[in-house]
Amino acid sequence: MAAHYFYKSGFHLMKFLTFTGLCLAGVSLSLLAACSNSTPTTQAPSTSTASVDHAGMSHGKKININNALLSELDKLEAKLGIPALSNKIQSSRPYGKSEDLVSKNVINQAQFDQVKEMVTIEEVVLTGEAKDLDYMVKLGLMKGHMYVAKELLALGKPDQAEPHIGHPVEEIYADVEAQLNERGVKEFKKSLMALQELVKAGAKDKAKVDAEFNTSMKAIDGAIAMLPEAQRKSPKFVIQVINGLLDTANSEYGAAVADGKIKEVIEYQDSRGFVQYSSELFKSISSQVKTQSPETAKKMSVALKDLALNWPTAVAPAAPVKTTQQVTKLVKEIETSGQTIN
Amino acid sequence: MVGGAIAWSQRQSLTRSQGTLPQGAVKVPAMAPMNHGEMSHGNSISPMAMLRDFDRGTVTQENGRTVREFKLVAQSGELQLDKANKFITWNLNGRVPAPTLRANEGDRIRVVFQNKGGHAHSLHFHGDHPANMDGIKPVRNGQVFVYEFDAKPFGVHLYHCHVEPVTRHIGKGLYGMFIVDPPTPRPPADELVLIMAGYDVNADRKNELYAFNGIPHYYMHNPIAIQQDQLIRLYVLNMIEFDIAATFHLHANLFTVNQTGRSIAGGSYETDVITMGTAERHILEFKYHETGKFMFHPHQDFMAEAGCMGYFDVIANA
Structure with a gap:
């Protein structure tokens, strides 16, 4: 697998x-x-x-x-x-x-x-690093969805944006709700759902959509900010978050392509959002990684840039830029490179 | 494309069984093993093999109780639906429909669910279980969740992914049948599973293709051989999204309807058309006294024409 x-x-x-x-x-x-x-x-x-x-x-x-x-x-x-x-x-x-x-x-x-x-084998209450990682990856996935939704809204494609506004509520929110409460984050499910309703109805009132979008995005950023700063700025921690996002992006891209064509636009776009946010996360720690190992910093940066080329536009290109195998290989490269960083 | 379907032969080797069907005097016409037949389009799944393939799990005794452990892995794969349509599935163990899980009432069920599908998924079982085993909480990509509960009540149930949009998660293939046998075994019969499903191949929230057991038109080209005068027990599930209901119609015969399989005595009435809403399922029993080919299909004829139809081929007694 x-x-x-x-x-x-x-x-x-x-x-x-x-x-x-x-x-x-x-x-x-x-x-x-x-x-x-x-x-x-x-x-x-x-x-x-x-x-x-x-x-x-x-x-x-x-x-x-x-x-x-x-x-x-x-x-x-x-x-x-x-x-x-x-x-x-x-x-x-x-x-x-x-x-x-x-x-x-x-x-x-x-x-x-x-x-x-x-x-x-039963569910356990997460603590420490595992808990922070679980929380951050889920919020990172939400952000990736929102990034690609924003692009599609700007392109005047609310029908394509809708699933990406839906996913944070449908797939993720319920799974992170307890931690949000525990960390004192004000609920933002209602805002996400309101946004989804507006977009589902065609995003006709642009000002309203923008306002609701910004409210949701701010809420996600606010939730991320509840993590201890030491974690958010730890290269080791952030690299593990990136691995989680890229692993998901890789699986989703695999579910987007068949017969050398992008058959499922939603999964193409999901994976684009996750890779975009991963690149942004890497930038936030790249100088620290460089201090530890200039070689690793370069390897990761080059591979991430190469990986991002696979998603040239939010609207899926006619033909895939890279094969699923090539994407998997790059994701693995990034993951392997990052292992040495503390 | 990554992941892909688990090869049929590989899947067959998974540990299973213990507990056997009431095979007594049941006559089942010989079927060439591993014969995928025409119209398999090179798919690694075989609707012919799925008909009578019951996964009874790996059985152990724990503290005096029978525990049946099932392993289900969510992943993506490809299914060639017809010459024109290759469909990317979200599936369990490479199968659409997912394995037919089977247990006796009162057994302890343990489902080890591993998500390798990218999206978050879950397994929601119909039947009785505690709230924390209801399977509405998403299991993120890369995670494992172990569902554990008692198999009850006896009858025909189902399981499916319950992450929204459920229409898409089910429409992509994350569903299967869950049979709980009654404490008193049902009379011996040739037991077959038929699951009706729709395929929305262009994401317009309408189905363009329909199928019994995964592949459109399969049983038209590969009739299901059954024996003359043999009691046939069909476990039928309607898993069609977007269409409100579908019927199951059998040619040149009547069947008894045992609703949700909840009666040990058997079916309560006879008909040749039974209407089922989405997720509704029944046990239908019948015998054919005439030999030859007889069709079955929903009498929403557009569904039949778009792939949801097949033949029984009644083989004469020697």
């Missing part, structure tokens, strides 16, 4: 759990306690028959072996003292249950017994 190597980059973000949802649903006192003091807890799938439950509610931070970042898996690697275990765990995904670590020959039973309290 084309996207598989990305898992090695540690770009597998854990999903998070809706604190509020859990608290509302709270039938367990211990869980309510977890909600109130923010102790990370895993989510047990509720079931009428407890016998098959995954050990019920577990307390303390667990590692979701399906989605955890390499840096989190390193805790298991360190505990067991097995070199490159984190990569091995990633490359053997997905797991249906923790015990699959043994059945998939990632570790042996004795080793599993040492770490079984640390791992899970």
Whole structure:
């Protein structure tokens, strides 16, 4: 699979759990306690028959072996003292249950017994870097959608812009809502939905559309600004965000092209937006990358520029500039180059 | 194009089974294995093989309960619908429709869902389950989500992606049937799955092509061989978006209708045309006493003409 190597980059973000949802649903006192003091807890799938439950509610931070970042898996690697275990765990995904670590020959039973309290396949509450990354990638995807929507609106193509204003609400908002609340971001779903309605109706009142667009965009920027500055300006962090955006762009471009033609304009445009925002993000850290390694800075910058050539216009060109394989290769190059940066 | 469909042969090798069909005295005409037949257009999926292909998952016992684990990977792929139309699918395990998942009522279902599709996707199952397993929360590209719940109630259900616009996510191919067998097995029969779907090939929110089990007109060119006097049990699902409803009509016969498969006793009434809204599904049972070829299709004839029709070929008893 084309996207598989990305898992090695540690770009597998854990999903998070809706604190509020859990608290509302709270039938367990211990869980309510977890909600109130923010102790990370895993989510047990509720079931009428407890016998098959995954050990019920577990307390303390667990590692979701399906989605955890390499840096989190390193805790298991360190505990067991097995070199490159984190990569091995990633490359053997997905797991249906923790015990699959043994059945998939990632570790042996004795080793599993040492770490079984640390791992899970259930959703976990994200913390630290994983949480920030998850949040930033989702907002980055939103921004990419909005960039391409803006271009299409300016070209007088509200019909083509509409899906890209829809995607942030339809695919992403629900998935980031809990974190927005938690980080004190004022909800902006209504603004996105209002914008979508205006554009769906043909974007006839330009001033109104512009105003609503700016409100939504400001809200997304405001949400990004809630991240600690240290993260937003950390080259290592930003490079991981870029990898997440480019991985998605790569998959979407793959779903746009068939028989040497751009068959699906929406996916072409999605991927254009993600690459545009990735390039912008890289510019924001390029001087720091250069300080660490002029060679890496140059490699990444050249590859990103080359990659961007694949999307010459917001309206899809008659023929693709690059093949899907060429795009995949460039995305991989960028990802590999960035690995050395701290 | 990246990703692509998983080769048929490769898919076949996935671990499955345990638990067998009530095959007792059921007569199923021999079908050349792996014969994709005419009109497969080089596609790696075979509607002929899909008919009787039930994925019963990898079965384990955990704390005295039967657990069926299914692995579903969302990705994009290509499907040659007819000579003129190559369609980019969003699919599960390279299949449109997705694998027919099958379990017994009360089994624990564990679906390991991996999204490699680019867009966010999810799996929403019909049937009973807790809210956190309802599959309306998007799973982002590159992520894994494990859905786990009890298989209930028995009947014919479905599963599909529930990310908006659902019309596009389903229309692209992210749907499949989910059969939960009753505690008392249904009588032995030749069991077949037929899923009706529409293809909006030019994104105008109207369907230009229709199909049973993925490929338009397939069963017209590759009739489904069934045995004379054999009880046939059809699991039929209407998964057509944009059109409000579709019927299923069978030629030269009547069938009994077991609504949503919720009766163990069998169908409650007889007809030769049953109307189904989108996502509606039933068990239809019948036998053919005459031999020869008999058509089936929605009696919205524009749908039939645009690909949603096929033949049963009733083979004489020796």
